[in-house]
Amino acid sequence: MQPPISIDQAALNPPGWAKWVPGLQMLRDYQVNWLGNDIVAGIVLSTMLVPVGIAYAVASGVPAINGLYATIIPLIVYALFGPSRILVLGPDSSLAPIILGVVLPLSLGDPGRAIMISSAMAIVAGGVCIVAGLARLGFITELLSKPIRYGYMNGIALAVLISQLPKLFGFSIESTGPLRDLWAIGEAIVAGKANWPGTALGGGTLLVILVLKAHKRMGAILVAVIAATFIAGWFDLSEKFGVKVLGPVPQGLPGFSIPWLQPSDILPILMGGFAVAIVAFADTSVLSRTYAIKTGTRVDPNQEMVGLGAANLAAGFFQGFPISSSSSRTPVAESAGAKTQLTGLVGALVVALVIVVAPMLFKDLPNSALAAVVIAAAIGLFEFGDLVRIFRIQNWEFWLSIVCTAGVAVFGAITGIGIAIVLAVIEFLWDGWRPHWAVLGKPKDVDGYHDMTRYPDAQRIAGLLLFRWDAPLFFANAELFNQRIQDAIAASPTPVRRVVVAAAPITSIDVTSADSLADLDEMLKADQVDLWFAELKDPVKDKLKRFGLFGLLGEDRFAPTVESAVGRYLRDYNIQAGA
Template identity: 45%
Template sequence: MTSEHRSRGLVSRLRVVPGVRAVSSYRREWLGKDLVAGVVLTTLLVPQGMAYAELAGLPPITGLYTTILCLLGYAVCGPSRILVLGPDSSLGPMIAATVLPLVAADGDPDRAVALASVLALMVAAIMILASVAKLGFIADLISKPTMIGYMNGLALTILVGQLPKLLGFKVDADNLIGECVGFVQELADGAVVPAAAAVGVGGIALILLLQRVLPKIPAVLVMVVLAIAAAVVFDLGARGVNLVGELPEGFPPFTVPEIRLSDLAPLLAGALGIALVSLADTISNASAFAARTGQEVRGNQEMAGVGVANLAAGLFQGFPVSTSGSRTAVAERAGARSQLTGVVGAALIVLMLVLVPGLFRDLPQPALAAVVITASLSLADVPGAVRLWRQRRAEFLLCLAAFVGVALLGVLPGIAVAVGLSVLNVFRRAWWPYNTVLGRVRGLEGYHDIRSYPAAGRLPGLVIYRFDAPLFFANAKAFRDEVRRLADADPRPSWIVIAAEPMTDVDTTASDVLEELDEALNAQDVHLVFAELKDPVRSKIERYGLTRTIDPAHFFPTVEAAVAAFRLRTGAEWTESGDDRPEAEHR
């Protein structure tokens, strides 16, 4: 092989990497917009990065390290042109819930950083392995109602946890109820620092006001600048207000974190929950912004990109990251055209750490609490919960259960509750599916639900029954009991036609139940008939040997064909219905 062929092969292999492909297709006219968008994005990245680091129980500088490395990692391996990654308000409490119990009473920040870095590496491994195994569908394990409940519970947890910091004091508690009780007690004891409360509450009011009145202005940056100015002018440090202090100077140091072997199991449990939430965020945000830019969503590549971003963060004293809808929206509004926007943001943060590390020295901690609280408000979806209450009470109860799970059990158990409830909801629908008898309605083709059309016509001696689910071990007996009830009617039908189009499967347990059911019905001179059964399901029934009891002649391609065969055999005529309007029209 010549050197020219080898070089061509190398180039073709490198083009598989999204970042290389993006560079090769980059347009010169995008440069100005990407540079401007990068500057605008940085104004949001710095204060949010520091605030979300503290939310995770880590030093503020780790938020900046994490932001730099995840932006660079995703720029190389992420498929989306404008998706922005970084520390996230929804992951912060999960990181804290995983790391802080392992840090022990001394609260060693170096150990906390090492644990968080290992957590990021674990999330990276999970995401990359899931990408290789093409497991993007796992994001669907959390249904919309349970995700609404989870996020509302998370928002409340963040809000309550940040209130003491907002007002200038601390509360030591292990759960939401303990934090609420401690907060009230500290308020009653007069622990509020007036200057801290003024900065924190004023910061929240300013951010919310600017976001509503002047949405194009970076509200968080304006609030942070004013808070620093107030700290200097009024010497807030001497008035009992905690300040961020001097940040370490220089580029994030490459570090291989060292932890105890006993830490791995609890870290892995946390990493699985974080990876699941990050995956759901990534797929939803990627889908939303891809629709706007005309891109295709590549779920497995997105997982790989987020995995590499976490890998880079974990090796440079960072913590787990996810995509951010708010930061991506800022980049998009600022004119971002490619991942160069994120690279510019990372470069500007590095320059800040190298040239002016003391820039945020006088930033009040209550201002960071204000940033986190306003972010938590954006997580909550109270209107969504109200809509569920109005539209479907069963799904509202799922939402409420997920909310209570987070609020009472904690963030990590809460995500387990959310996933468990989503899976149980799917199982419940398959376990107790909708089922009904069908009849003929004048003026409408086909056969229709007699619950919607109570006066629908029927054929004497024939029942058309529809069971809207695959037939498997959990619902086979419910199917059997309902068919038996129909067979015991007076007068007794001679055919029960199963409108089997919704039956996408019949497992071996259901096969045994069908065999017993058919034998029992045959003894009563009632015949079980199938119509519109899908070919794969029919093949399974034949493979199970069910045609020994179910007459092969009792399988029809359509319900109409089964009805025609029954009428030809019996001469039955349709009973005329008096009023075929839907039940809703009667009301």
């Protein structure tokens, strides 16, 4: 773990517009003794950027060179607008199936169209992230629970892995969804369509990456890709055995380009770009927070959205495609000693130098080796260990995660995002829709009033029902609230004269539930039962005042504490304490 970087407090809270351009702040505070670390780390990082950029471009359905463009431009832009000092951005395996799902049916195999469509998706994703960041919506990824995030990422990992199997085996299929694709792959293998020399080369590449990946400084991907390229070229596997290789890569740097679209492209690109924005920011925010803790710094999630959005926007206008943070390249930069985003700039410059000076280095790179690079990344996306823990402690959340994984695997990445969001909303609403409630009593030798189911011998006061509702009151649970109070009254061992709602857990109330409370009050009055509240929070009282319910019930029915409500009841009915 790196020691925290020393930065003055003004750098953490820069004034005015400067807070949206953290790179300028970092430049102002840059220390000369960091320079050697950043240059070395950038060179080490570049050894991974080239093969990974090419691999993810091919996996996303766009030409290889555009993967390098989508590597160079975002690193430069994020160095200016990104708040994290160590995060590495670029093409990512989790985005590949989303991009491919839009590019493949719209481009129909035309590389030029594929570039325009993917670039437009990056522009949409960038715009969404920037607007969300400026609107301070950085908290939205917190709405996806850990089991749902695991489920979605496991589904993405499975989709990525399956999408690369045809390339690994050396044939192509018409994609109709991950699970259906798996069946088609099996049929193609049985029919003898596999290119086994290429498959063996890809399998060997995958094995080398997995064996060496723990040694971050060794550049496992670079070693494996160089070896595969050398073998394919030395033995002329393309000509002799039909092993598919990348071929010549265009020379030169990207130029500014506006992607021109057909009207029929707009809706799927908007949907795909929005989906990319959600996934990219979810990944980036988690990784950014992780490394902020490791380096002893603070990262603003809203600025993280702006930085990610600016990087995507720039990628879209310079012939790139949607990008995200990288959970595989960032650790490489960190382990190589990176101190600031200058590491990313050095890495980008090295990649740019390679495609200008030596583009023919990639011509013998086997497609099966590129598939192996993506498959290795997909394997790293799977999360099983923590799901086992979740199954042990709350198995319904485990099954929620599995359903989310199945949604992505069956319907694809974009539909899977929708399923994940719907499940997140349902999960959020469920505890409030059918919350825990309790009748309270006074246990012996325990302060306060507590759940009778936990303290069966707790004392109850004759004629008084202490009722606790552990959720906000809103339209979905208003009728249930009324019913539970009536059930508790019916189950009381003595006739109830007053109901006191221990309302500390009630953090909000809406119009529907307020009207329902008025109905409950009328119903209880008919049975000569008073309805009181204790410990109701002032913001909720303010809402009741606006709704007219506070005046209807009367201010004296709102006690500051449960104890004071009990004391008032004892005085009103001249009951001795302990009776």
